[in-house]
């Protein structure tokens with residue numbers, strides 16, 4: 001196993017009614033709260049009213065309207081509210097988009113220039129307001145990690161700001177809040193969780209045995225409970241297992257002792273930057289194509305291991321097992337009702353080379369990925385998804 005530093009300071013409050021803890025916990029940091037939320041689902045579900053009830057002794061300011069693939073303009077708006085009103089705590093109520101915007105706002109509140117500067121140079125992050133989250137969709141793991149992915153509408157860049165100061169202080173993870181999720185979001189969220197595990201699993205270090213076995217258990221959990229959550233939205237067992245899996249899938253537990261750059265995420269981030277598509281849908285389309293593209297004599301043993309340990313594939317030949325595992329992965333996404341082709345989203349090949357060069361430029365794809373990919377390789381993967 002590689003040397004590894006592991007410190008996850010987020011306090012997780014998991015289960016029904018855990019939102020009540022906010023009335024006490026936020027108070028440790030102050031009374032002026034900026035509540036960041038999306039397009040209105042929290043009003044329809046009653047979570048909005050519940051937050052006001054729990055925080056009745058607090059002064060609440062609001063930043064509504066955070067869009068999926070959150071935009072820099074929202075970050076600027078939130079930063080201004082924090083500076084103008086001396087905000088003590090940023091409270092994200094929603095999914096990865098609200099949480100990521102909140103983290104960026106929390107850091108930008110201590111910075112005088114353009115908040116995008118922090119994405120370009122994270123040494124400019126010197127301090128951050130405490131971020132609390134109430135999770136309403138499980139997918140990104142943002143509730144338990146220090147990453148914030150923001151889209152710059154002007155430059156068409158979608159990039160991550162990652163800094164240890166941005167771990168949420170506390171995250172409320174109540175699986176009953178997932179009951180209202182539309183099927184599309186449940187499916188896309190599940191695909192995102194699975195992709196996070198793949199990004200860490202498909203890496204060279206074979207000595208991190210414990211990490212690989214934990215990853216396989218988490219993958220099996222998604223494959224077991226994803227379809228149940230789709231057909232029985234109020235199945236607590238399914239929602240709770242998926243919710244916890246989303247948090248541990250991206251709190252670096254599955255990178256422990258390993259490392260290496262991610263592959264499918266940077267390729268997808270260009271799709272959602274250029275076409276504003278749902279992140280998990282892009283991943284579901286790209287993942288089987290990426291797997292087939294990088295399957296070779298160096299990687300086949302690991303793909304066969306995945307197939308045998310996660311899908312119980314019985315095949316003597318490694319290539320036969322690996323291909324069967326990839327097919328099962330693709331069939332799983334189809335079973336969740338996810339699209340399999342970019343053309344289904346109205347995407348053609350006109351931007352493939354530009355997106356591919358941006359993906360390679362802004363990531364470790366060509367230098368540190370499981371299989372190193374250049375612009376031509378990434379362009380071909382996009383083409384394979386048409």
Ligand code: NZQ
Pocket residue numbers: 037038039040041042045066067068069070094095096097098100136137138139140141142145147148149177178179180181182185189192250265272279280
């Ligand atoms: O906006 P509202 O009305 O709230 O509706 C949201 C939104 O349309 C809806 N929703 C959320 N909870 C709901 C609900 N609808 C009904 N009932 C509920 N309980 O779901 C939609 C999607 O929400 P969003 O927050 O965008 O989803 P997600 O959590 O998948 O976040 C996606 C963003 O996170 C980034 C993605 O790139 C994307 O920008 N990522 C963040 C990561 C991180 N911080 O670590 C890592 C990921 O790989 C990812 O890149």
Ligand code: ZN
Pocket residue numbers: 140192195196265279
């Ligand atoms: Zn993701």
